Amino acid sequence: MDRRDFVxxxxxxxxxxxxxxxxxxxxxxxxxxxxxxSSLTANxxxxxVVFDAIARAMLPLEDPRLAAISPALVQRRAQTLFGLDxxxxxxxxxxxxxxxxxxxxPPPELLTAEAAYFPLDEGEHRAPNFVAARQAKDLKAxxxxxxxxxxxxxxxxxxHLGDARTYCMLWARSAxxxxxxxxxxxxxxxxxxxxxxxxxxxxxxxxxxxxxFRSP
Amino acid sequence: xxxxxxDILIVGSGAAGGVLAATLSELTSKSIVxxxxxxxxxxxxxxxRELDMNVLYAGRQARTTLDGAIPxxxxxxxxxxxxxxxxxxxxxxRDVWAGWRRDFGIGPxxxxxxxxxxxxxxxxxxSCLADVRKRINVHTPADAEINDNNRLFAAGCxxxxxxxxxxxxxxxxxxxxxxxxxxxxxxxxLSTMVTYxxxxxxxxxxxxxxxxxxxxxxxxxxxxxxxxxxxxVVRPTARGSEKNSVEAGPLSIRAPLxxxxxxxxxxxxxxxxxxxxxxxxxxxxxxxxxxxxxxxGMFDKPIVNxxxxxxxxxxxxxxxxxxxxxxxxxxxxxxxxxALPGIGIxxxxxxxxxxxxxxxxxxxVDAPLGTNRVTWDESRGAPLxxxxxxxxxxxxxxTAAQTGIEIMLAAGAKEAVLTSEEQLGTLxxxxxxxxxxxxxxxxxxxxxxxxxxxxxxxQSTAKMGEDARHSVVNSRGESHQVRNLIVCDSSxxxxxxxxxxxxxxxxxxxxxxxRIAYELARYGL
Numbered sequence: 001m002d003r004r005d006f007v008x009x010x011x012x013x014x015x016x017x018x019x020x021x022x023x024x025x026x027x028x029x030x031x032x033x034x035x036x037x038s039s040l041t042a043n044x045x046x047x048x049v050v051f052d053a054i055a056r057a058m059l060p061l062e063d064p065r066l067a068a069i070s071p072a073l074v075q076r077r078a079q080t081l082f083g084l085d086x087x088x089x090x091x092x093x094x095x096x097x098x099x100x101x102x103x104x105x106p107p108p109e110l111l112t113a114e115a116a117y118f119p120l121d122e123g124e125h126r127a128p129n130f131v132a133a134r135q136a137k138d139l140k141a142x143x144x145x146x147x148x149x150x151x152x153x154x155x156x157x158x159x160h161l162g163d164a165r166t167y168c169m170l171w172a173r174s175a176x177x178x179x180x181x182x183x184x185x186x187x188x189x190x191x192x193x194x195x196x197x198x199x200x201x202x203x204x205x206x207x208x209x210x211x212x213f214r215s216p
Numbered sequence: 217x218x219x220x221x222x223d224i225l226i227v228g229s230g231a232a233g234g235v236l237a238a239t240l241s242e243l244t245s246k247s248i249v250x251x252x253x254x255x256x257x258x259x260x261x262x263x264x265r266e267l268d269m270n271v272l273y274a275g276r277q278a279r280t281t282l283d284g285a286i287p288x289x290x291x292x293x294x295x296x297x298x299x300x301x302x303x304x305x306x307x308x309x310r311d312v313w314a315g316w317r318r319d320f321g322i323g324p325x326x327x328x329x330x331x332x333x334x335x336x337x338x339x340x341x342x343s344c345l346a347d348v349r350k351r352i353n354v355h356t357p358a359d360a361e362i363n364d365n366n367r368l369f370a371a372g373c374x375x376x377x378x379x380x381x382x383x384x385x386x387x388x389x390x391x392x393x394x395x396x397x398x399x400x401x402x403x404x405x406l407s408t409m410v411t412y413x414x415x416x417x418x419x420x421x422x423x424x425x426x427x428x429x430x431x432x433x434x435x436x437x438x439x440x441x442x443x444x445x446x447x448x449v450v451r452p453t454a455r456g457s458e459k460n461s462v463e464a465g466p467l468s469i470r471a472p473l474x475x476x477x478x479x480x481x482x483x484x485x486x487x488x489x490x491x492x493x494x495x496x497x498x499x500x501x502x503x504x505x506x507x508x509x510x511x512x513g514m515f516d517k518p519i520v521n522x523x524x525x526x527x528x529x530x531x532x533x534x535x536x537x538x539x540x541x542x543x544x545x546x547x548x549x550x551x552x553x554x555a556l557p558g559i560g561i562x563x564x565x566x567x568x569x570x571x572x573x574x575x576x577x578x579x580x581v582d583a584p585l586g587t588n589r590v591t592w593d594e595s596r597g598a599p600l601x602x603x604x605x606x607x608x609x610x611x612x613x614x615t616a617a618q619t620g621i622e623i624m625l626a627a628g629a630k631e632a633v634l635t636s637e638e639q640l641g642t643l644x645x646x647x648x649x650x651x652x653x654x655x656x657x658x659x660x661x662x663x664x665x666x667x668x669x670x671x672x673x674x675q676s677t678a679k680m681g682e683d684a685r686h687s688v689v690n691s692r693g694e695s696h697q698v699r700n701l702i703v704c705d706s707s708x709x710x711x712x713x714x715x716x717x718x719x720x721x722x723x724x725x726x727x728x729x730x731r732i733a734y735e736l737a738r739y740g741l
Contacts, residue, residue: 058559065568081267117283118664122607165560172559172637173666180665181284183637191553195567196267205518205571206549209264210393211401 047091050098051075051084051186053157057164058190065203069194077193084189093182098156103142103170106135110178118177134175141170218450218467222249222422223741224732225446225471227429227486230296231721232705233477234408235348237416239729246741249469250416251448252425253482254293255457256409262399266550269398271454272300274481281603285664286507288601289672290479293399294425295409297479298718301672302396302527302545303385303405305354306715307345308723320710321682322691325727333727334692336734344726348719352386352406361390363524366544368515368574370529372627373542376619380531383543386718392524394546408722424462426451432474432490434698441493443701445470473732473739475693475702477725480504480674481590483707485599487678487688488592493697496685499678500591502584504712505603506673509578509613510547510555511620513629518571521546535714539581540616542623543716546575555635555668557645566633574629578616581712582609584676605669610662618657621648636660636667673717678707692735693728700739704728 052071055061061069075084084090096102096110111131120130127133146152149163156167171183194200201208223246226233237250255271262269270277274292281288291297310327317323324333324340331340348354362370362382373380386406396405403410417423429448434441445468452464476483484500492499530543547555549570556566566573588603605613617634624632625648632654634646640656646667648654660667681687684696689708695701704725706717713720732739 058563060561060564063561063564063568066564121604121663123610123661161560168559169637173639175663177283177285177664180637180663184284184665187559188554192267192550195549195553196265201549204549204567204569206522209395210391210523211264213391213393214259214401 046098047084047094048075049157050094051078053159053164054094054097054168054186055190057161057168058187059194062161066200068199069197074190074193077197078189081193081196082189097171097182097186100154100156100167104139106176110176111135114176114178117181131176137175138170138179141173145170218462218465220249220422220424220462220467220469222247222469222471224248224473224475225469226250226475226477227446228252228296228477228479228482228705229294229408229413229423229425230291230477230479230705231298231408231718232725233475234295234298234412234416235722235725236475236477236704236729237421238412238419239726240733241416241419241421243730243733244736246736248416248421249471250413250421250423251427251429251446251469252294252296252423253427253429253478254291254425255454256294256423256425256460257299257399257457258409259399259401259403261456262395262401264393264395264398264401266398266548269300271456272399274479275598279481279601281601281664283664285669286505286603287670288481288505288603288674289670290481290674293409294413294423295407297672298386298407299399299409300397301716301718303387304527304530304543304716305349305352305384305386305719308341308720309714312711312714313341316680316710320680320687322680322710325691334731334735336731339727339730339734341723341727344730345719345723348722348726352408352411352722353388354384354386354719356382356384357390357525357528361392361525362528363392363521364519365521365546365574365576366525366528368513368519368627368629369542369544369576369623372623372625372629373531373533375626376623378531378533378623380529383527383530385525385528390525394523394526395548396526397548422461424450424467425457425460426453426464427467429478429486430489432476432486432492432698432701433470434490434492434701440699441697442699443474443695444472446474473700473702473741475704475732477703477705479705480677480707481599481601483703483705484590484677485592487703489594492695492701495697498686498688501586501589502676502679502711503588503590503601503603503674504582504584504676504709505588505671506675506712507580507582507605507609507613507669507671509580509617509620509667509669510545510635511576511578511617511624512552512556512566512633512635513574513624513627514566514569514631514633515572515574515629519574521571521573521575522548534616534619535581538612538615540612541579541581542576542616542620543579544576546573555670557633557635557637557647562645574624574627576620576623578613578620579673579716580609580613580616581714582606584711590677604664605662610660613662614658614660617660618654621654621657622651625651625654634660634667638663638666673706673712675706675709675712675717678703679710680708681710692731702728702732
């Protein structure tokens with residue numbers, strides 16, 4: 001199995017596990033002893049780079065009000081809360097997100113998982129191969145995105161901020177449920193890690209818990 | 217191995233199990249064991265932090281439908297959903313129960329005062345409801361308890377000619393901290409944990425928490441099956457929980473009567489895990505979720521939004537025709553940031569003005585499609601919750617979204633916001649500045665995971681009915697297939713109960729508890 005296949009297979013497994021990314025219940029990395037998993041563990045630092053870039057795209061860290069918040073801080077909290085670095089499935093999902101050419105030609109496993117988890121919708125055009133039809137829609141959106149991309153890059157984490165945000169929204173609005181799911185999950189992690197910080201509460205005008213009326 | 221024996225075993229300590237334990241210990245002298253999957257956390261533990269308090273929820277608040285699109289929230293702690301809900305107390309809807317009597321042959325469930333259901337003096341829904349309302353102090357909040365967020369909702373509705381009503385709530389002297397969803401740190405919300413479960417414990421009911429019930433033990437004699445207890449595992453007690461009544465480790469309980477009140481996800485998965493006969497494939501089928509769609513608004517000035525009673529007002533104006541409610545609710549920062557649309561500057565333009573945000577939600581009464589189903593997945597050790605929003609439900613959600621946006625703008629919001637990433641016409645995001653744009657809600661596709669829907673009212677997965685081909689239990693809650701096995705929780709509702717379900721579940725539990733107490737001989741007790 002080459003790396004691309006593994007990435008796709010893991011992404012499918014990740015979606016199946018349901019609680020990935022959003023729960024501390026996935027701390028134990030399944031199959032960590034298998035050769036494929038250990039090769040991914042070696043790529044955990046690559047995953048960190050991608051996660052950093054996602055955090056930078058999803059949060060407006062260029063805003064001076066968020067000066068105290070860095071992608072590294074968000075990542076540390078996300079790791080503490082959700083165990084991202086210990087989960088090879090998540091690492092492989094990040095790698096899939098990073099490689100722009102995989103948006104254009106997704107691995108077959110991703111499309112198989114799409115059919116399993118996001119079957120034909122009642123309101124959807126009944127194409128014989130509905131997954132291919134969804135991917136065709138995504139390709140049109142990607143072509144527009146690629147046309148405007150400046151400078152051109154092959155990896156998400158190398159994109160300029162504006163393009164990185166547009167790329168995230170391609171996933172958010174993808175016709176493929178698997179891509180929407182990935183966007184939704186990573187957004188949940190980034191936002192939960194950020195907006196659970198007392199420092200951020202001060203910025204947004206949230207006073208937090210009100211416990212002082214409780215008798216000791 | 218812990219080995220216990222009891223006359224009556226109840227699985228689940230929430231809206232149903234808590235009431236059953238209290239009622240049966242009040243009216244009988246039988247020995248009762250009450251099992252709870254989650255921990256026993258008291259008010260001192262509730263720190264009002266969203267991520268800490270996810271231990272009170274099933275799957276640490278990450279239980280979702282199979283496609284990951286809809287969180288299926290449920291309480292998983294002593295008190296169950298009543299520990300983490302917003303105290304919204306709707307009486308059981310008489311027309312819904314009458315419809316069930318007519319369409320599914322169940323009953324009597326009389327709403328006539330003085331009726332003697334099952335030949336038991338004074339047993340009827342009205343008297344049981346009265347008992348429950350009194351015990352958990354269901355009342356209407358006073359004018360002074362209505363916060364800005366609720367007032368703005370009322371103002372918007374009034375401007376649109378839509379009547380609103382005040383919720384009834386099960387609390388006493390609420391201090392208005394705004395953290396019902398994280399467990400009441402002041403014990404002012406009268407969950408079953410602080411009422412019925414406490415009553416039961418005073419009457420020597422044995423509570424075992426942190427208990428994973430693996431299976432109901434069923435004995436087969438000839439062609440007949442009968443429940444005879446459960447087996448499970450007691451996990452080590454988590455930090456912050458009360459001590460347990462047994463040591464951690466495997467647990468076996470023998471009991472001639474087993475009552476399952478594990479909620480509309482937990483109950484069908486337990487029945488399936490126990491290899492409960494299912495000749496007509498009815499267990500878990502026809503799941504109802506009450507999908508809910510949040511609607512937010514941005515105002516010019518800071519408002520009191522997260523403090524005070526979160527849900528004080530609602531509108532049932534659209535219930536009869538369109539089958540949805542507007543209910544006032546507001547999220548704390550983590551939940552709000554996850555749901556609000558967009559990323560980067562656009563998202564922060566909403567979050568950075570959190571104190572100026574208002575919110576309410578659409579609660580849709582969804583139809584029970586047979587394809588929406590809970591199944592136990594042995595390989596993953598978790599339930600699979602298959603759920604798709606039907607086309608007709610999407611149609612009603614579009615109407616609800618459009619009118620909801622209009623209400624928010626009529627309330628004076630400079631911008632109304634849907635928790636959606638969908639591209640609607642020429643709008644760059646699902647943010648609406650005028651009523652004309654609200655019509656773009658008709659284009660919402662509700663693709664899974666693109667428009668945020670949530671759910672906290674799972675129901676109808678072990679339906680009551682007199683026809684065993686289409687139901688799992690009879691009107692007494694007794695399994696059609698396994699003797700001395702009763703199901704009593706929101707799973708048994710044949711369809712949606714039509715309202716936020718807490719009081720419907722508690723009333724049913726009081727009713728079945730009284731009935732069982734008078735029909736002990738039926739179960740060999």
